Amino acid sequence: MGSGQRPVGLPGWVFVPAAVGAVFVLLPLAAIVARVDWEDFVGLVTSDSSQAALALSLRTSATSTLLCIVFGVPMAMVLARTSFPGQQVLRSLVLLPLVLPPVVGGIALLYTFGRRGVLGSTLEVLGLQVAFSTAAVVLAQTFVALPFLVVSLEGALRTSGQRYEAVAATLGARPTTVFRRVTLPLVLPGLAAGAVLSFARSLGEFGATITFAGSLQGVTRTLPLEIYLQREVDADAAVALSLVLVVVAVVVIGLARGGRAA
Amino acid sequence: MALDLTATVADRGLDVTLTVGDREVVALIGPNGAGKSTVLSVIAGLLRPDAGHSELAGRVLFSLGTSAPAPTCLPAHDRGVAMLAQEALLFPHLTALDNVAFGPRSSGRGRRASRAIARRWLAEVDAAQYADRRPAELSGGQAQRIAVARALAADPALLLLDEPMAALDVAVAPALRQMLRRVLVDRAAVIVTHDVLDALLLADRVVVIEDGHVVEDGPTAQVLAGPRSAFAARIAGLNMVRGKAEGHGVRSPQGQYVEGLAEVPVEQGSNAVAVFRPNAVGVYVHPPGGSPRNVLPATITELEPHGDQVRVRAADLSADITPAAVADLDLAPGVQVVFAVKANEVAVYPA
Numbered sequence: 001m002g003s004g005q006r007p008v009g010l011p012g013w014v015f016v017p018a019a020v021g022a023v024f025v026l027l028p029l030a031a032i033v034a035r036v037d038w039e040d041f042v043g044l045v046t047s048d049s050s051q052a053a054l055a056l057s058l059r060t061s062a063t064s065t066l067l068c069i070v071f072g073v074p075m076a077m078v079l080a081r082t083s084f085p086g087q088q089v090l091r092s093l094v095l096l097p098l099v100l101p102p103v104v105g106g107i108a109l110l111y112t113f114g115r116r117g118v119l120g121s122t123l124e125v126l127g128l129q130v131a132f133s134t135a136a137v138v139l140a141q142t143f144v145a146l147p148f149l150v151v152s153l154e155g156a157l158r159t160s161g162q163r164y165e166a167v168a169a170t171l172g173a174r175p176t177t178v179f180r181r182v183t184l185p186l187v188l189p190g191l192a193a194g195a196v197l198s199f200a201r202s203l204g205e206f207g208a209t210i211t212f213a214g215s216l217q218g219v220t221r222t223l224p225l226e227i228y229l230q231r232e233v234d235a236d237a238a239v240a241l242s243l244v245l246v247v248v249a250v251v252v253i254g255l256a257r258g259g260r261a262a
Numbered sequence: 263m264a265l266d267l268t269a270t271v272a273d274r275g276l277d278v279t280l281t282v283g284d285r286e287v288v289a290l291i292g293p294n295g296a297g298k299s300t301v302l303s304v305i306a307g308l309l310r311p312d313a314g315h316s317e318l319a320g321r322v323l324f325s326l327g328t329s330a331p332a333p334t335c336l337p338a339h340d341r342g343v344a345m346l347a348q349e350a351l352l353f354p355h356l357t358a359l360d361n362v363a364f365g366p367r368s369s370g371r372g373r374r375a376s377r378a379i380a381r382r383w384l385a386e387v388d389a390a391q392y393a394d395r396r397p398a399e400l401s402g403g404q405a406q407r408i409a410v411a412r413a414l415a416a417d418p419a420l421l422l423l424d425e426p427m428a429a430l431d432v433a434v435a436p437a438l439r440q441m442l443r444r445v446l447v448d449r450a451a452v453i454v455t456h457d458v459l460d461a462l463l464l465a466d467r468v469v470v471i472e473d474g475h476v477v478e479d480g481p482t483a484q485v486l487a488g489p490r491s492a493f494a495a496r497i498a499g500l501n502m503v504r505g506k507a508e509g510h511g512v513r514s515p516q517g518q519y520v521e522g523l524a525e526v527p528v529e530q531g532s533n534a535v536a537v538f539r540p541n542a543v544g545v546y547v548h549p550p551g552g553s554p555r556n557v558l559p560a561t562i563t564e565l566e567p568h569g570d571q572v573r574v575r576a577a578d579l580s581a582d583i584t585p586a587a588v589a590d591l592d593l594a595p596g597v598q599v600v601f602a603v604k605a606n607e608v609a610v611y612p613a
Binding site for chain 1: 344355
C-alpha cells in the first residue's frame with residue numbers, strides 16, 4: 001500500500017486504548033532507564049558474579065539455539081511438507097511449550113532427565129547426571145525455545161511453496177540436493193528470524209531453568225536468575241543488569257526484523 | 263516409442279492412454295479442468311496415479327494397480343523428465359547461469375563443467391547476455407527463455423511444457439514460440455496449450471482430452487482440418503492459408519495470395535502459413551474498395567450458427583458475421599462472395 005493512502009478510516013476511539021497499551025509497554029522500560037545508577041553502572045555490570053552470569057547466559061543460549069536449529073529445522077520440514085494422520089495433534093503438542101508456564105516445563109524436565117526421571121536412571125547408569133548442571137540449563141532453554149523456531153520456519157516453508165522444489169526434482173535433483181540448494185536458501189530469512197527468536201527466548205529463560213537446573217553461580221545461574229537474586233541484596237545491580245537484557249532484546253528484535261525484510 | 267503411458271487418477275476422474283514417439287512433439291489440448299496438467303504431473307512424477315503403467319525410453323516410470331505384479335513408482339528426480347510451466351519459476355537466489363547449470367550439477371557434474379553446459383544452452387536460447395542476472399532482473403519473456411534452457415540442460419528424455427506461452431505478453435510470445443520450434447526439433451515433448459498456433463507450429467500430433475479422457479488423437483493437420491471433438495472444432499476455427507512466403511504474405515499453391523504481418527522473419531520462398539480469425543473477415547458480394555485488404559473470392563458451402571453470429575464457410579475458410587448481415591446480403595450455400603481481411607489481422611509464420 002502506498003504511503004498517504006487511507007482506504008478506510010479508523011474509528012477515532014481506537015486511538016485511546018491503543019495509546020494506553022503502548023504506554024503500558026514502554027513506560028516500564030523508561031522506568032528502568034530512569035532508575036539506573038549511571039555512576040556505578042560499569043562496575044555493577046562487570047562484577048564477577050555479573051560477568052559469570054552473562055557469559056553463562058550467552059554460552060547456553062548459543063548452544064540451545066544451535067540445538068533448536070538441528071532439531072527444529074527437520075521438525076518444521078516434516079510438519080510443512082508431509083501429511084499423516086494425527087499431524088494436527090502432533091503440531092499442537094510440539095508447540096505446547098509456547099503456552100506452558102515455564103515452571104511447569106521445568107518440573108516436566110525434572111521428571112524426565114532428573115535422577116528419578118524417566119530417562120534419569122538410564123543416564124545415571126551411563127554416568128551422566130543432567131539435573132542442576134549447565135547441560136540442564138541448555139535443555140531447559142531448548143525446551144522453551146524450540147517451538148519459536150519451528151513455528152517461524154514452518155510458516156516460511158509453507159509460504160515459499162513447493163513449486164520450486166518440484167522444478168528442482170524434475171531437473172534431476174535428489175531430495176537432499178533440493179533441500180540444500182533450493183529449500184534452505186529460500187527459507188533462510190525465516191530460519192534466521194526463528195533462530196534469533198529462539199536465542200532471545202533462551203536468553204530470557206527463568207522458570208524452567210530455576211526449577212530444573214537450580215541457581216549455582218557459574219554453572220546454572222544465568223543472567224535472569226542473577227537479576228532475581230541481586231534484587232534482594234543490591235537493587236542497583238539488578239536494575240543495571242536488567243538494562244543489559246533490555247539492550248540485548250532490542251538488538252535481537254532489530255536483527256529479526258532485518259532478517260525478515262531480507 | 264519414447265513414452266508409453268496408461269494412468270488412472272480416481273479423484274480427478276482421469277483415465278488416459280498416451281504415447282509419444284521418439285522425436286515427436288505432442289500437443290495436449292482440451293477445456294480447462296479436463297486433466298491436461300494432471301497428465302503432465304503424472305508423467306513428471308509429481309502425482310502418483312492410482313493405477314497404470316508407463317515407460318520412457320525403455321525404463322519403467324511406474325507400474326501400479328491391481329494388474330501390476332510388483333508396484334514401482336520412480337521418484338521425479340530419477341525419471342529424466344523436465345517440466346516447463348507457465349511461469350518460469352527460476353530459482354530466485356541463483357543467477358540465470360546457475361539456474362541453467364542446476365540440472366547438470368544435480369546429475370553429479372562439477373561446477374565448472376555444469377556452467378560450461380549452461381553457457382551453451384543460454385546461447386542456444388539467445389540469452390547468453392543475461393547469464394549473470396538474477397531472476398528478479400529479467401522480464402517474463404527472458405525468464406521463460408532461461409527456463410527453457412534450464413530444462414534442456416538437464417538433458418531430459420522427455421520435455422513437458424505446460425502452457426509455456428500463456429503468462430507472456432502477446433508481443434514476446436511469437437519469438438519464444440519460434441525458439442521452442444527450433445529446440446524441439448528431434449526431441450520428444452508434450453506441450454499443453456490453449457493456442458491452436460502452438461499446436462500448429464510446434465506439434466506433430468494433437469491429443470484432445472475432455473473430462474479426463476482422450477477423445478481425439480491424430481496428426482496436427484488432420485485434427486485441425488477435420489476436428490471430431492467439440493473442443494478441437496472450437497479451437498481449430500482459425501483460417502489458415504498454407505503456401506510459400508512471398509513479400510509480406512503467403513501464396514498458396516492455388517495462387518491465392520494473403521498479405522499479413524510476419525511476427526518473426528520468414529525466408530522468401532520457404533513454407534509459410536497465414537493465419538487469421540473468422541471474426542476478422544468481412545463478407546461482400548462485390549469486392550470492397552478503401553483500405554488495403556486481402557480479397558479472396560469464395561463460394562459459400564455452409565452457414566451455421568456460432569454463438570450469436572453466423573459462421574459462413576467457404577471451402578476451408580470461414581467468416582463470422584451477424585445474422586442481419588447474412589439476411590442483407592442474402593447469403594446461402596452456393597452464392598459467390600468475396601472474403602476480405604485487413605493485412606494487419608493476418609499473422610504470417612514459417613511452417
